[in-house]
Amino acid sequence: MSYQQFISWLDATALSTQFKMTAWVVPAFQSIHILAIGVVVAVAAVLSLRLLGLSARHVSIASLTERLLPPTWWALAVLLLSGAVLIIAEPTRALTNRFFFIKMICLVLLVPLARRFHRAVQSQPQRWNEVSIVSPAMRPVVVVAMLLVTAIIFCGRWIAYA
Amino acid sequence: MRELIQQVAEWIGSTSLAEGIAGSSYLFPNLETIHVLGLALVIGTIGMVDLRLLGFASTHRTVRDVSAQMLPFAWTGFAVALLSGLAMFISNATFYVDNPAFQLKMLLLVLAGINMLVFHGRTWRSIDEWDSAPKPPTAVRLAGAVSLTCWVVIVFLGRWIGFIL
Numbered sequence: 001m002s003y004q005q006f007i008s009w010l011d012a013t014a015l016s017t018q019f020k021m022t023a024w025v026v027p028a029f030q031s032i033h034i035l036a037i038g039v040v041v042a043v044a045a046v047l048s049l050r051l052l053g054l055s056a057r058h059v060s061i062a063s064l065t066e067r068l069l070p071p072t073w074w075a076l077a078v079l080l081l082s083g084a085v086l087i088i089a090e091p092t093r094a095l096t097n098r099f100f101f102i103k104m105i106c107l108v109l110l111v112p113l114a115r116r117f118h119r120a121v122q123s124q125p126q127r128w129n130e131v132s133i134v135s136p137a138m139r140p141v142v143v144v145a146m147l148l149v150t151a152i153i154f155c156g157r158w159i160a161y162a
Numbered sequence: 163m164r165e166l167i168q169q170v171a172e173w174i175g176s177t178s179l180a181e182g183i184a185g186s187s188y189l190f191p192n193l194e195t196i197h198v199l200g201l202a203l204v205i206g207t208i209g210m211v212d213l214r215l216l217g218f219a220s221t222h223r224t225v226r227d228v229s230a231q232m233l234p235f236a237w238t239g240f241a242v243a244l245l246s247g248l249a250m251f252i253s254n255a256t257f258y259v260d261n262p263a264f265q266l267k268m269l270l271l272v273l274a275g276i277n278m279l280v281f282h283g284r285t286w287r288s289i290d291e292w293d294s295a296p297k298p299p300t301a302v303r304l305a306g307a308v309s310l311t312c313w314v315v316i317v318f319l320g321r322w323i324g325f326i327l
Contacts, residue, residue: 027325031318034198035205038317042206045235056231067220150199157195 003095010091019089026089033082037153039075043068044149048142053133062128065121069114076111099162103155110148113141171255183253190253197246201320203239205313207232212313215306217297224293225302263322270319274312281305 001009010016019025049055050064087094094100121128134142174180183189213219214228251258258264285301292298 023325027321028318031321034202034317034321035314037198038202038205038209040206041199041202042210042235045203046207046232055234059227059231153198153202154192154195157198158191161191 007091007095010088010095013088016088016091019085026086029082029085029089033079033086033156036075036078036082037156040072040079041149041153043072043075044146048146051134051142052139057132060129061131061134062121062125065118065128066125069118072114094159097159097162099155099158103152103159106148106152106155110145110152113145113148117141117145167259168256171259174252174255177252180252180255183249190250193246193250197243197250200239200242200244200246201317204236204243205317207235207239208313209310211236212306212310215298216303216310217295221296225289225298226293258323261323261326263319263326267316267319267323270312270316274309274316277305277308277312281309 046055047064047068050057050059050061056064183193210219211229211232214221214223214225220228281302285305292302297303
């Protein structure tokens with residue numbers, strides 16, 4: 001099955017047809033998608049500024065990470081599921097869109113980055129409890145993560161215009 | 163009143179600023195994106211404060227501490243969302259003032275504002291009594307519930323504006 005055939009097949013499935021016939025599906029799942037983006041953006045902003053030492057230096061990085069990242073993984077699950085609904089509802093719109101692909105590339109880069117960070121903190125909580133500012137070597141990583149989050153949101157909105 | 167709002171909206175639409183935004187093919191999507199970034203920051207950080215007020219999360223931290231850390235983010239996000247929202251409104255004011263989703267969204271923003279004023283003006287006075295309480299008193303939890311509900315509905319209504327044409 002070629003990629004084009006897959007899109008045509010998905011487009012013709014009963015589920016896709018059902019979603020297309022129900023007017024509220026797309027706006028409702030877009031709204032849910034945005035709410036979950038809210039969790040990711042807020043966590044990314046709060047955690048990044050803390051890691052850069054620009055906000056809440058008295059709060060331990062280890063405890064902040066442990067409080068913020070687990071709900072973010074749940075938000076990611078909501079994003080993937082609501083995103084899947086939106087793809088099924090409009091397969092051609094999403095799957096032939098260059099912004100969709102750039103978004104997916106950014107996502108594939110961001111998730112392992114966040115996972116590695118989460119693991120690093122979990123493996124040495126003592127060390128991350130003591131530092132008030134992370135090492136300068138960590139700063140570019142934080143900035144890259146923030147840029148990826150921003151790029152993902154830009155691409156997500158631009159899917160509607162390409 | 164309705165007439166007046168219509169006339170003001172028509173005048174806004176005729177300004178060169180409105181025509182500039184409406185006439186550009188890349189400006190509006192970028193404004194939407196900036197709006198999403200701003201409101202995401204608002205809902206995410208306000209949500210954390212609301213969940214603390216409700217006693218659902220961060221219960222081992224004081225309400226003061228959570229608020230002090232999160233509210234600067236929320237206000238930054240609000241300023242970004244307000245300015246980008248205003249620019250989008252200007253580009254098509256007559257459409258927005260007639261849009262029921264937009265009208266309801268503005269009503270809920272006012273409600274969220276009143277809830278915040280009552281909370282910080284009255285409820286907050288007794289904060290010393292419940293600052294570190296894992297489950298704050300009813301008035302505090304109510305403020306959290308109203309705020310969270312308002313912002314979630316605001317996000318839904320915001321998305322719905324574009325689907326009512």
